[in-house]
Amino acid sequence: MKKGLSNFFEEYLTKNPLFVNKKALQGNFTPDNISHRDEQIKQLASILAPALRMEKPSNVFLYGKTGTGKTCVTQYITSQIFDLSKKKNLDLKICYLNCKLKKVADTEYRLMAELARNFDVEVPATGLPTEEVYKIFVKAIDSNEKKLILLILDEIDQLVSRVGDGVLYNLTRLNSELKNCELSVIGISNDLLFTDDLDPRIKSSLSEEELVFPPYNAIQLQDILRERSAIAFRENVIESGVIEKCAAYAAREHGDARRALELLRVSGELAERSNSEIIKIKHIDEAEEKIEKDTVLDVVKTQPKQSQIALYSILKVCTNENHIFTGDVYDYYKDICRQVGAKSLTQRRISDIIAELDMFGIIHARVVSKGRYGRTKEITLGIPLSTLPKLEETLKEGLGL
DNA sequence: CACCGTTCAGTTGAACTAAGCAACGGAATTCGG
DNA sequence: GAATTCCGTTGCTTAGTTCAACTGAACGGTGGA
Secondary structure, eight states: OHHHHHHHHHHHHHSOOSBSOGGGGSTTOOOSSOTTOHHHHHHHHHHHGGGGGTOOOOOEEEEEOTTSSHHHHHHHHHHHHHHHHHHTTOOEEEEEEETTSTTTSSSHHHHHHHHHHHTTOOOOSSSSOHHHHHHHHHHHHOOSSOEEEEEEEETHHHHHHHHOTHHHHHHHHHHHHOSSEEEEEEEEESOTTGGGGSOHHHHHHHOSEEEEEOOOOHHHHHHHHHHHHHHHBOTTOBOTTHHHHHHHHHHHTTTOHHHHHHHHHHHHHHHHHTTOSSBOHHHHHHHHHHHHHHHHHHHHHHSOHHHHHHHHHHHHHHHHOSSEEHHHHHHHHHHHHHHHTOOOOOHHHHHHHHHHHHHHTSEEEEEEEOGGGOEEEEEEEOSOGGGHHHHHHHHHHHHTO
16 A cells, blocks of 8 residues: 555656646736737836836726736736836835735725735724724835835725725825825726726726726637647647637637636646646546536635525525525525524525625526515526535535534 | 506615724832832 | 733724615506507
């Protein structure tokens, strides 16, 4: 047994790996050149260029669906600016914040607290007035030397939909309060119509410039995949047609490049695991399934207990009927709570939780009117049937059922 | 048949509450002289 | 007497609750053709 294991490891090491540099396919990788985004790069670069003269660049808004390169382009440009500014000894600071992350930047207080922490100031998680946190932040950045800050707010639409646009107003107002310091905001939004229901004053001051990132088409995705795979894999390990199929998959999903890359990476991992010398088309199908399963499980595991109970109820009710509504779920939910020994929340809250689960894409909840028989949310599962058993098992385990 | 008020089962927004936390200030304790 | 520690109070955020207004199409009744 032991012998077998060490043999296995030895064999593993002598095997020719498919990957040379797996990082190139991972989400946070910023490549040296980004294809099919020349226009956006040029524009964003020229908008942000004044930073290198220590002049405040205009505020910018970037729109585009997920995986269209918004974050990638921004990070590429800002890191270049940062490098250059370092060489020239400029006091330039770049803050990147993802507003979607729960418990990090999903309220005004937490956003400011997190910003302040970026400047090495400790801010308690609660207890202070938000106004006070603003003061702390201002004090932290507005020291004697002149300074320029580029604030990148990713998924800013999430923040605004949760807490309203007052935050943005306060942010823009901040500049007038700062004496030696200037602050530019780069807002990144997945929602193209985001600014429509924004206070016009905020809109005009915050989106002085706007950039739209169109989705990639299949051909462009292929280019990107080829480029990255050239870095990531050894030569000639990809069966012909694999790239094309990956691209096609992702193009179907509104041209999401991140997804395409992940698909290719996981395909590679699966191929390697199955001792295949090359990545074959069948690995893509396996990868597709695995990604779906993994992301869902990942999201579910990190959900608070109450959400898990709610989801479990939905799952259970769903297996019996195909059209299910909030009321059914809530009844079942209360049962489960009793079984688990958890305090059951009100229906009001469950309604919100269902909406949250919908946002994660695990379920689809649609408000329907059933005429005289009321108005409710119609809930359907948003995940493939193949992941159901595993999901149910995970939930059961997490809840101790 | 077309029109219209009623009705249901939640949805949705707003005000409110409890739990945790921080800061502030005064009281109690400690300490060195 | 000064410095330090220790509560108690006040005021904040946040998650969740309570309250109440609102919703929108099917139902069922009415009236007109």
